[in-house]
Amino acid sequence: MYSGIAQAVVPVIDRTAGDGSTSYTLRLPAELLDGLKLGASVNVDGVCLTVVTMAGDLVSFDVSDGTMAITNLGDRTVGSRVTVERSMRAGDENGGHNVTGHVSGTARVTGINTSTGALFLRVAIPEPHRRYVFVRGYLALNGCSLTVAEADEATGEVKINLIPETVRQTSLSDYRIGDRINYEVELQTQIMVDTIERCVRQSLQRAA
Known part of the structure; x- marks a missing residue:
């Protein structure tokens, strides 16, 4: 779950199409890397994505073809800026409203x-x-x-x-x-x- 309060705007560093999914690599700032682990959920332009690889400040996510079909992530190319938010922890203040990351x-x-x-x-x-x-x-x-x-x-x-x-x-x-x-x-x-x-x-x- 997310609060809908954006934490950073970051560039798309790499986009690679695969079989049934597309990999996106983002460069995250230090404050968003703190405690981030493989398998963690991150909201990228409103879409709840799972961290699949980490290398320094470069974090990658796989986006399924199904998700690409119902979101605008297919419009994002290398150099595009995306809005990101880490998932909320229990007890965090919610200054926005509950956002699931399941795009309508x-x-x-x-x-x-x-x-x-x-x-x-x-x-x-x-x-x-x-x-x-x-x-x-x-x-x-x-x-x-x-x-x-x-x-x-x-x-x-x-x-x-x-x-x-x-x-x-x-x-x-x-x-x-x-x-x-x-x-x-x-x-x-x-x-x-x-x-x-x-x-x-x-x-x-x-x-x-």
């Missing part, structure tokens, strides 16, 4: 505004996840815990306001209109909406 899908960036010094980002959430996104609710983009400022359920377009510190600490400013970005809907909201819809549906069936 990818959304297209539809609007960018940096005229005020902050970053205003618009993305279009596909069906069927639009019903889980609410104004003032949580949404993770590339693993970053963010608050929805505006939401249009009909089009799926949501607006996110990013303060300068969030811009500095993430790779979100690298994105342009038309790019794909990983999103993860907030799990508790999804459970609540699905439960209510199921209960209403069952009630209507019984009444009929």
Whole structure:
């Protein structure tokens, strides 16, 4: 589990396609290497990945073809910047919201505004996840815990306001209109909406 609070932005050092998976090598800063072991989970652009090799500050992860198909990691090449977060430990403060690293899908960036010094980002959430996104609710983009400022359920377009510190600490400013970005809907909201819809549906069936 992750907090959605980005800890670093790091470059992709190597990308190697294999049989059924692609290997990515990242250069992690010293503070993220402390206590890191083979098999540990690391959130990379919103995707929970497992450490498979370590050599100094170079850490590698294998991404299955299935994961590549539902995330934007296939768009990341050598030199691309990615946002990373180590998994939370019991008792850690959670300044964001619980992020699982199980990406719901990818959304297209539809609007960018940096005229005020902050970053205003618009993305279009596909069906069927639009019903889980609410104004003032949580949404993770590339693993970053963010608050929805505006939401249009009909089009799926949501607006996110990013303060300068969030811009500095993430790779979100690298994105342009038309790019794909990983999103993860907030799990508790999804459970609540699905439960209510199921209960209403069952009630209507019984009444009929």
